[in-house]
Amino acid sequence: MSIAPSKILATLRVNGRDATLAFHPHATLLEVLREELRLTGTKHGCELGQCGACTVIVDGTPVLSCLTLAAEAIGRSVETVEGLAVDGTLHPVQRAFLELGAAQCGYCTPGFLNAAVHLLEKNLEPSEAEIRDALAGHLCRCTGYTKIVEAVALAGRRMRASIDG
């Protein structure tokens, strides 16, 4: 038993797959991803829209899942960190984060990855200032951001090379 209001039944499209599930109308997308779908790669550092850790992609745009109701995502396409690697092959941004040590504790990483992938999808040759701008809503307490900036630039170079080549 609990005092919570009754749940709604809906279908969410997450990482390219439909999932039909019941959730509270007030549940955030963050809560539904983590608690109902058990996609715990999406993190939270504040649940107030202040840290960027919970960033996911909804219909191609980065959103803070802690400030988004799951109900708002019905009928839209949601991408989380779990969907970045394809068949076990890391996305170039993931690979660059791994190789350069841009993830230390790794807690901010999923949010940064989503924002970086989104940036590179629009702009494969971002300047350092453009990278910093795109990531300005994300806090990282471990890295000093240095290797994060380097990793995004490296991933961009590699993605360009693979298109050119």
Add this chain to the structure above:
Amino acid sequence: MGKNGASHSGSHVVGAPLPRIDGYAKVTGAAIFADDMALPRMLFGKLLRSPHAHARILSIDYARALRIPGVVAIAIGSDLPIRYGILPSAQDETVFAIDKVRYVGEPVAGIVAEDELTAQTAAALVDIRYEVLPSVMSIDAALLDVDGNGEKIHPDSRRDNNVHKEVHLTFGDLDAGFADATRIFDDEYFFEGNTHAALEEHSAVASCGADGKLTLWSSTQTPHYLHRVASAVLELPASRIRIIAPPVGGGFGGKTEPVAHELAAAYFSRKTGRPVKFTLSREEVFYTHRGRHPVRIHLRTGIRADGSISACRVQTWLDGGAYGSYGVATTYYTGALLPVTYKMGAYAFDGCRVYTNKPPCGPKRGHGTTQPRYAFESQLDEIAKELGLDAGAYRAAIAIDPYSRTVNHLRVTSCGLREALSAVSERTGFSDKHGKLAPGRGIGLAASAYLCGAGLPIYWNPMPHSGAIVKVDRGGGVTIFCGTSDCGQGSQNMLAVIVAEALGVDVLDVSVCSGDTDLTPVDLGSYSSRVTFMAGNAARSAALDVRERIAVVAGAELGIAPERCAFENGRVFDRKNPDRALSFIDAARATEARFGTLAGVGSYTPPADLHGDFKGSGVGPSPAYSYSACVAEVEVDFETGEVRVERIVLAHDCGRALNPRIVEGQIEGSAYMGMGEALMEESAFRNDLHRIPNLLDYKTPTILDTPRIDAIVIETKELEGPYGAKEAGEGPLNPVIPAIANAVADAIGRRIYATPITPERVLQALDGTAGPLRLRAPIAMKTT
């Protein structure tokens, strides 16, 4: 020959910038942090926290809350009355406050329910009556004797005021030292408190099995201490408790001592027979705190004609918050490490920690050494200026020598301080710029030293500080078991690198099992930058234990003496004739056939001769010290007072860099965090309330505020470190704050005597309204 002189040829893992072994899990979202766990039938917990800074609890009535559907259990102070604390000398907390509350945010009750919302709703229905008491919110207020109407924060303390701890130490003849000085510099500084703000909010999950055995997963840097405290508070033998530290989403010292929610999770799981999770909200993390102490620092330094330090006296007053925490150690640390960087004729240290009605302060990266280091390096800059000396060259001239003793009897081994100083000077062209830049632009330099682990354990015992087991599987996989906790600093990878290096296997063939009190030998935890040195040495000796046995068997097969066996690239071979070889797997199997199960043990205990023999000599000694130097370049806007850091160059002597990329990451993260402390981070209070318990108002540098950071790895040969390594996780933070302060002084031609250097303070300094802090007679301190 390995760099550390061991008979180990051709290193292939140590020193290579490989990706960290736990990196895959972290870039794919697969790493399971404490709050990512969900167990069947799990309950959710909430702590009810005090709205008052200082109040007597008159009554608690939770009958109504308990009747809410979905509420399973509620507990208050009397349910868990045993006092605990991280230091044996400060057992002053209970899980839920008993009789009185001492800070806003102190837990008063706990509720577990079927879901979070229910627990939260029920919490609002608990009726708690308080009698509000006058609060003590500053160092000055705490030093005053408590009069008839007042009440001490800890009524059972022996003093008439709210002083928690006083320390007085003198080394050498201070009077003679000051008499010997041609100039004496007397300054007072204030370092504001701040917090760790690790991105992961603390979380704990407890599960009590039908056999009565309790498992507690917690985002802790110190699983061993949690084990001890949980056993005491729950009155359950430690053998019935298993603590597991999952990956921790940043710690910086904020997760180094047992706190209420962890113990509450354990208690409720036992009481209900169901798994229980407590995850703190960001606001609660600010109340849990244990962050950097606000410290007032008075420095009196005597300088001889040649610039050398004839005498130095440091007085510190620490605002400890409501409980002891690590505070006694912090107090000692505000005096212990200044002499580790520079030679001094005589040295005296007086420290005083007070209780106030704020969240308890504890250790943050640099633990207690950061605040006086800021003051001392600021004063040294003024001294160099007065003497007309280059700030870098002056520091190099008075730098401590490798393999020496400090004035407070600490043993110094390898020391790359001079190398670090010249590296940052050269990289930035410091001497050509300092004092010569256009108004509003400035460059500053500072240096520091830090521990590679505390030389003595927190609770006295003669056992090792770290233990490790290395086991070899028949398939060639190697597992290292060690009680460490990885909070992002890379301890998992460090262990794997050391074992791979010792056995000559691929680092990806090494699995690390850490932070699990059922499975792993004790490591005291991720604090005082001890893990690489201590757990690394334990891991290395466990791996060498295995290697020796394999060498006996492989040597026999190859027809050579065991000492001639080399281990590299998955092979065991004759170092004089590398073609004569066995695969590591074959050698390991043959060894198992001959000697039985193939596992080795190792442990590390620091040497005994690190320090002098006096009360308080236990804080400060370390088997080795790391050294750092930093140059910061800033631009100050005279209109707004804003300081923009344009560049930070930070050199750090980490002994041998086991993984240079991870060392760089630690240096960069330290530069960033130090910059935040220098310019914006502060635990600010308005009346009794934390002014800014959220990540927007508690300002930390964003990616736009953070400049280019040049990390310079200085390698020295540390004979006692594992493969020559020292620490890199905390030390590099310390010089950053004074380097920025010195750069601001260079930019505006005036010194600001307090942190953080906010636009307000800059404008005040420019107006001339700030000036040096008022010097005053020390209160509540004996003069030595």
